[in-house]
Amino acid sequence: MQSLPGRPASFWIDTAPGEPFPVLERGRSFDVTVLGAGITGVTTALLLKREGLKVALIEAGHVAHGASGYSTAKVTSQHSLTYSNLRSHFGDDGAAAYGAANQAGLALIVRLSEELGIDCDLRRKPAFTYTESVEERDTVRREAEDALASGLPASYTEDLDLPWPVAGAVRFDDQAEFHPVKYLVALAQEVDGDGSAVFEGTRAVGVKDGEWPRVTTENGRTVTARHVVVATHAPFLDRAGFFARMHPERSYVLGVKVRGAVPQGMYISTQGHSLRAQPVAGGELLLVGGESHKLGHSDEVERYRALETYARERFDVASIDWRWATHDHIPHDGVPYVGRLAPFSKNILVATGFRKWGYANGSAAALMLTDRIAGRSNPWASTFDSTRLGPPQAASSFVKENANVGRRFAMDRLKRGTVSGIAPGGGAIVRDGLGQSAVHRDDEGRLHAVSARCTHLGCIVDWNDAERSWDCPCHGSRFDTDGSVLSGPAVAPLARRSVEDAGAD
Ligand SMILES: Cc1cc2nc3c(=O)[nH]c(=O)nc-3n(C[C@H](O)[C@H](O)[C@H](O)COP(=O)(O)OP(=O)(O)OC[C@H]3O[C@@H](n4cnc5c(N)ncnc54)[C@H](O)[C@@H]3O)c2cc1C
Ligand code: FES
Incomplete structure (x- = not known):
């Protein structure tokens, strides 16, 4: 393999050293066990602790070293082209619930970082989904109208600070960007103590259902609690067919220094290229993301090369300093799964399928899961219901994805x-x-x-x-x-x- 440019490491993980949390070394009992310390698990654990519950947060590796430590870290309700689809598949109320949940997730991140005084480079920014194609202008204009009708701070614009022509864009005001690892490590420190605890290097390998579900860990320890939240990105327990209802996609990020002005909004093109700036000593690092593909279905080196070519064609690149990649799970109907792990599973909850938009969505999931455990109703819960079959319009993508998995299962044996x-x-x-x-x-x-x-x-x-x-x-x-x-x-x-x-x- 020819060498690729940039340091092969996540900027977020490399620039946020934290003290490690201990391994779980003996059997314990808590009110709630949360599995997985990414945006979803850490936020859920903190909200539950603030409800007066004793919480165990159990992480296989390190806090925020999963997908949450390898993204572009935009905190936004704007998820590329989304709201027109949601209105036609989930109705006006479903689209409005999705938008409101994500706006609440965004507000939660802003509020917690302010309340706890977390130095996590949080900046309020507008977010743009743009097209360079005149043929797509009407689709983008309709997305802006549908997002506005769904209650989002959306408008249509052709005025962007990108150094190339844009045919049209959806603009969302007052969105945000941040340093996710600094944020999540600070939240995890807040979870630890007063009867709650964070454990790293502790992989859960099983959960026994019941009134008091019991988690077993790789090192043979058990944790008993009234509720278990599986926030492990892909749920390692699949009692409701999640794997048949979503598929994993991998994408790539380069951290680039450019000569000249760095665009100051947060951008994603309808072709899937993402941009945002991140403050670093002496200026701004430009994060260039994209080149998505189904995990295990592409030449990853080629994808990095294609992203490098894209960055060099669009900007006067002084240096490529970083490169990293991760994947996320794409639900077949476009909405994450939040709620019970299975219809019969009262005390085991799950949140997954964030479609590469996990910060606002994962924080919204934390709000929904906390309401459920606290016995409160939640206005967005039915839209995100983890046990739903999904709208009929999504059936063809469900059939296609599963045929694809079946084909790989058989053909790869050759x-x-x-x-x-x-x-x-x-x-x-x-x-x-x-x-x-x-x-x-x-x-x-x-x-x-x-x-x-x-x-x-x-x-x-x-x-x-x-x-x-x-x-x-x-x-x-x-x-x-x-x-x-x-x-x-x-x-x-x-x-x-x-x-x-x-x-x-
Ligand atoms: C390239 C790329 C860029 C992205 N950019 C953005 C963006 O700009 N904005 C945005 O909103 N979203 C973005 N996303 C999506 C976002 O990163 C994810 O949706 C989000 O981080 C998922 O969070 P999580 O908490 O569900 O999972 P994770 O962050 O992966 O956390 C799950 C944790 O569970 C742990 N775990 C797994 N199994 C076990 C087990 N058995 N026992 C104990 N622990 C376990 C893992 O080690 C991990 O730490 C991007 C995704 C990609 C692919
Ligand atoms: S991840 Fe399911 S078979 Fe490999």
């Missing part, structure tokens, strides 16, 4: 690379006596072999050349080259294989 064909830094799926092995050759030429069967539901993993990981094309699990879990829904590592089993050819 994958046949050779060990000798693996270049240093590369990887391939190799057939052997035990089935298929995922084999990586490191820069020194050493081979590392693990089972190619994803421990979630058995799909065959795919080599990610840009990040040197094994990514599952079915539901978004990612594994390191030694087989350990990088992201769920899988909770168990890929089994180690000996290089001989993997069949040196």
Whole structure:
């Protein structure tokens, strides 16, 4: 693999060092156990603590090192082109509920950072979804009208500070951008103490349902509580078919220094390219995002290269300082799933499927989950209901996605690379006596072999050349080259294989 520009690390994680929280070392009992310390889990845990409940926040890795630590960190109710679709699929009330929930999520982030005095670079900004195509102008104008009718601070404009011509744009006023890791680490510190606790390095591997659901962790500990909230991005427990109702998409971000003016709003094009500025010592870093694809379905190096080309064509690039990527889950009808883990599951709740717009949506989910646990009704809960089947218009995308997973499940079993064909830094799926092995050759030429069967539901993993990981094309699990879990829904590592089993050819 030729080298890519920029440091391969998240700017957010690298610039927000925090004290680690302890591993859970003994069985404990709380009022609520929240699993996963991203925007959804941390916010939910804090709101519940403020309700007077004792909360355990349990994180497999580190606070905010999941998707929430690898985004472009716009906090907005504007989710590209959304409100026209919502009005036709969920009706006027559904679109208004989605908009109100997201505006409340945005307001919550602003309020908590002010109340707690968190230094997280929060700046109020307008957000724009723009098109460069005159043919799309009417669609964009209609989106502005539908968003306004849904109660959002929306207008149509052709006046943007981008250095290229724009045919039309939707503008939302008073949105925000921030440093998500600084924000979430400060919130987690607020959760810890007074009978509540945060645990890192503690992966949940099971939850037993009941009046007092019991969480089991990888290191064999148990936590009992009246309620469990599964906020692990993709729920590792799937008792309501979430994996059939959403799919994982990966996208890329470059942190770029440019010569000349840095655009000051937050932008996304209808083609999916995203821009925002971030203050850094001596100026502004421009975050350029995009090049989405279904996880495990593309050449990741090519995607980074395409994003670099886009940045260089559009700006006078002085340097590319950072690059990072993550994925999010796209619900088939466009609205996240928030509520019960399954129709029969009274005390286990879930929030997932944020469609790459998780800060306002995840904070809104925290408000909804808190209301549910506190026994209050919530005006947006039915629109986000996690057990819904979705509007009939979304059925075709549901069928297409599931056919695609079925095809990958069957066809990837025919994958046949050779060990000798693996270049240093590369990887391939190799057939052997035990089935298929995922084999990586490191820069020194050493081979590392693990089972190619994803421990979630058995799909065959795919080599990610840009990040040197094994990514599952079915539901978004990612594994390191030694087989350990990088992201769920899988909770168990890929089994180690000996290089001989993997069949040196
Ligand atoms: C490239 C890109 C850019 C984006 N930019 C934006 C943006 O500008 N604005 C926006 O609103 N959204 C954006 N998003 C989406 C946003 O990042 C996500 O929707 C959001 O971070 C999801 O938050 P979460 O809390 O659900 O998940 P996460 O942040 O992933 O948190 C889940 C946590 O659960 C932990 N976990 C997993 N399994 C277990 C287990 N078994 N036990 C214990 N812990 C576990 C994980 O380690 C993780 O820390 C972007 C997404 C992408 C792909
Ligand atoms: S993530 Fe579901 S099978 Fe791999």
